[in-house]
Amino acid sequence: MPSVGDFYKCPEGHKAMIVWISEDKKVIAVKCPRKHLSKVEKVADHTKPALPYRRRNTKERKIYAENMVFLIRI
Numbered sequence: 001m002p003s004v005g006d007f008y009k010c011p012e013g014h015k016a017m018i019v020w021i022s023e024d025k026k027v028i029a030v031k032c033p034r035k036h037l038s039k040v041e042k043v044a045d046h047t048k049p050a051l052p053y054r055r056r057n058t059k060e061r062k063i064y065a066e067n068m069v070f071l072i073r074i
Contacts, residue, residue: 008030032067032069040062042059043061
């Protein structure tokens with residue numbers, strides 16, 4: 001049975017540390033030190049000319065987070 005401080009794989013296969021175990025030992029929380037995709041935002045693209053009626057082209061910007069915590073059922 002895993003314990004807090006042991007290493008376990010995160011959902012993307014990186015080496016992550018167990019930081020929490022549920023009371024019923026069915027769920028664990030692992031903290032991965034690598035970067036993971038957090039969310040995608042749409043922002044105005046100022047490199048292209050504006051569209052009519054004050055609208056702008058948009059582009060997606062990916063935001064990454066380090067030290068993300070994942071809950072995993074075991």
